[in-house]
Amino acid sequence: MTLRSVVRGSGSALPKRVVSNAELAEQVDTSDEWIVERTGIRQRYIADDSETTSSLATDAARRALEAAGFDASSIDLIVLATATPDQTFPATATKVQANLGIADCIAFDVAAVCTGFLYALTVADSMLRGGNAKRALVIGAETFSRILDWEDRGTCVLFGDGAGAIVLEAADEDGKGILDTRLHAAGQHNELLYVDGGPSTTKTVGHLRMRGREVFRHAVVNLAEVLTETLEGAGLTAADIDWVVPHQANARILDATAKKLGLDPSKVVVTVDKHANTSAASVPLAFDEAVRDGRIKPGDMVVMEAMGGGLTWGAAVLRY
Template sequence: MIRSVIRGTGSALPAHCVSNAELAERVDTSDDWIVERTGIRQRYIADESETTSTLATAAARAALAAAGVDPSEIGLIILATATPDHTFPASATQVQAALGCGGGVAFDVQAVCSGFLYALATADSLLRTGMAKKALVIGAETFSRILDWEDRTTCVLFGDGAGAVVLEAQDVDEDGPGILASRLHAEGAHKDMLFVDGGPSTTGTVGKLRMKGREVFRHAVVNLADVLGEVLVETGMTADDIDWVVPHQANARILDATARKLGLPPEKVVVTVDQHANTSAASVPLALDTAVRDGRIKAGDLVMFEAMGGGFTWGASLARM
């Protein structure tokens, strides 16, 4: 059977790391307040020279190097982001140009924190139809550009960064590597719980992020547990079969609550929110790359990816590495 196999992973972070203590110098907050409510201890903030496309390109280069794949072999680039460099063209085309792999397909996907899952499922579908042989799937954000730095309940939660994977369509056995199943959902009725109050078609401005934290938390735990269950049913697996869960790094309390609801031991959950904060579409591939490079995730492991974001959008994918 043809599956999309993860050949390599990569990530990139801005140069400037901002601790909670440093953030408390400009925002009415404290390290204890942030850690207790979110588990976040630091985040990376892009400077003027660092953009979504430059971070995405750096992460892509790292993934290509890990995979041993030349940029010229890439026929598909999907970049998940809610903070593109420009309204258009798609930031994916800028990554394509920077890598020197023109001529293939390149476009952006916007599903906020679920963006990487949406991009991964889309790339998987296109690879299995023969649209391309190898693909780059990237999640990259500069969320610091859309934060209201006067709102301590939201600005402390987010950071900037990028993560990427190289996918290759391969003919494998049933127990071979690759993406086994993906499930995606959206419910636009909940738009006002997590959104940006601007846009080209409404205000003509970029706008700032707004969130009703308690409502988002409640929906996240239920939706994520449900979609993880759907993927397990589709693949005939159980929670005990999973080696690792790589979740969207929203905050530590959501990660803990979702794991408890599914009966997953915490030691199976990859957690990087303390180091990177919430990097939206970048968080899943960034956490994946971290766990691959430190040796936790190995070839043959069953890895579940999951995320929920504004809209609401949510989804999960199960892959054998």
């Protein structure tokens, strides 16, 4: 018997407000042409005061549960990836648990920024295969607009808010499920992508800071390497992959990574033009969109990958 974490359903949620590049150009010294040429981003969703990381996460989780056909009470593990929690503590996952009406389950947050969903997925997979839980909600949710410096045109144009979720179930089912995951971190590169504040240092939240060119260089190399590493761990090659669901940071990174691996660009799920960079939410958001529009079908081999602040990076391969 080979117990694996099988994806039973997915869901996503976006704020009500859509902000186009043209609207952003009215507030920041930028233009639609400048943003599209450098990033591929055409719009992003921005949360209002009533929309929080936990509310978006809850909406995404409900849609994932509906897709799976599961009642929330059957969930015994929630792992939520976020860099923008509702509160310093308790974990935002516990707020989602309460919102869903789950009386008791394991619930905690994971902080690995844009790689957060891959970290959360790996942790949940390990716990399911180890027998600590039977069914899990794995969520990536962010309100990055709360930590942006809206006067810094080099960063504020890149990010958006949103949430994505998947339901996993431990099962032995004809090779379906998560086949391999790989995670990495290199803390010596902290200064390339970080928030300049926090409770134990400045006592304020701070704003996101990024050295974009250096991050781009690391991303292309690290993502290509971890994708190769993950495929080898699963005994696969790039030719076996039906879909790549990457972190939606920048269209140029997506293109460069695909070329480095010799992947057909038509196999890469791209949503960065609509969602911008939603950090930990971007992979599950893109996955859910591709499932719902019929691109990703049962039996397809799917690779997910991401890199974020830390620096952290990782990948997972699964048969849907």
